Each structure stands twice: as structure tokens, then as C-alpha cells.
């Protein structure tokens with residue numbers, strides 16, 4: 731079990747705090763996300779979707795936030811997409827983007843908890859989760875729910891930040907992640923905790939083989955991972 735890292739120093743549970751944090755930064759989330767990733771987040775999501783090779787008709791986007799992964803899935807597949815998230819403000823922004831892009835007939839968003847999904851077993855052909863699973867209060871519970879609602883032979887693709895392993899990228903990235911990123915994050919979002927939570931939660935999250943082992947234990951097969959952009963993000967692929 732990984733250590734539980736929470737955004738704020740209060741007694742509230744992680745889920746409540748994570749929801750509070752994303753509600754607080756929702757308006758600035760897209761700007762921050764695209765700035766801090768130097769626009770690479772779109773490339774990472776596209777790479778992840780390209781790994782789904784079973785021609786899905788129904789995709790679930792877990793922790794959809796402002797719906798960027800759901801929107802990419804609509805662009806690169808023919809599927810109908812359901813996006814769920816615990817933060818109503820993130821979802822509201824997602825809805826506006828979907829309306830603007832005329833994707834209302836392809837993407838439906840709703841408020842739901844990934845650790846208690848309101849869907850029957852074997853409901854989806856593929857599941858995407860971008861920068862979300864690290865925020866679960868109970869990682870195994872959330873992954874078990876993903877396993878339950880995906881069909882046999884369905885694809886799961888998960889993106890999570892990770893830390894590069896090789897010199898000098900490891901050192902450069904550590905400096906950027908621990909020093910520069912919290913400063914830009916605080917400046918743009920007004921929530922310092924959110925951008926110290928980010929490096930702390932990444933540091934304490936199972937990375938690479940460690941995360942693969944968890945997916946294997948849940949029951950997924952053909953699990954694999956791909957370091958992207960010098961390993962600052964990892965793409966995990968699993969099949970039920």
C-alpha cells in the first residue's frame with residue numbers, strides 16, 4: 731500500500747480534500763495543465779488512445795475533470811464516451827468545452843466516484859484515466875472498480891506523472907517539479923497546497939513496475955508501461 735498524501739493539512743479524508751482542491755483550481759486547471767506540461771498533455775492523451783486497438787464503442791473516462799481525455803477519445807475513436815468525476819466545478823468546465831465543440835451527442839459527463847462506480851459489470855469496451863488514479867483515496871478499490879465495469883478483452887489506458895531516472899534529466903526535472911512548478915502553480919491558481927501536493931503525490935505513488943504489479947494483482951493481463959517525454963509521464967496499458 732502506498733502512503734496516503736493529502737492536499738491540505740486538515741482532518742478531512744483524502745477524497746474530500748481532493749474534491750475541494752480541484753473545485754478550487756477548476757477555472758485555472760486547463761491553463762495550468764497546458765502551461766506546466768508545455769502543451770505535451772495533448773500528445774500524451776493521443777498516444778494513450780492509440781493503444782486502444784479493440785475499436786471501442788463505449789469508453790469510460792475516469793476522473794475526467796475538464797474532459798480533455800474524453801474529447802481526445804471522441805476525436806481519435808468512433809466511441810460514445812462517459813466521463814465521471816467527483817468535482818462538480820471541473821465537470822462544469824468540461825460540459826462547456828463539449829458544447830462548444832458540438833460533442834454533446836458523443837460525450838456525457840456526470841458526477842461519480844471512481845471507487846464506487848454507478849455502472850453494471852462489463853459495461854465498457856475501454857477505460858481511460860488521465861492523471862486521476864494517483865488522487866484516489868483507495869487506489870486498489872478504484873482499480874478493482876475499473877476491472878469490474880470493463881468488458882473481457884477491454885483496454886485500460888492510464889497516464890500518470892513519473893520521475894525520469896537518468897542523469898541529468900532526473901536532476902533537472904526534480905528542480906522543475908519541486909521548485910519551479912509549485913511557484914507557477916501558486917501564481918496562476920492561488921492555491922499553493924495544490925502545487926506542492928502534485929510533486930508530493932507523484933513521489934509517493936507507485937511507478938513503473940511497481941504499478942504494473944498492482945494491475946497484475948487486480949487481475950489485468952498483458953500489462954505494460956511506456957515512459958513518455960524522457961519519463962516525466964508513464965503510460966500504462968492493461969487488458970481484462
Ligand SMILES: C[S@@+](CC[C@H](N)C(=O)[O-])C[C@H]1O[C@@H](n2cnc3c(N)ncnc32)[C@H](O)[C@@H]1O
Pocket residue numbers: 745748749752763792793794795796797798799814815816817820842843844845859860861862865866867
Ligand atoms: C489532474 S485531474 C485530471 C483531469 C483529466 N483526466 C485530465 O487528463 O486532465 C484529476 C481529476 O481526478 C478527479 N478525481 C480524484 N479522485 C476521484 C475519484 N475518486 N473519483 C472521480 N474523480 C476523481 C479530480 O476531481 C480531478 O478532476
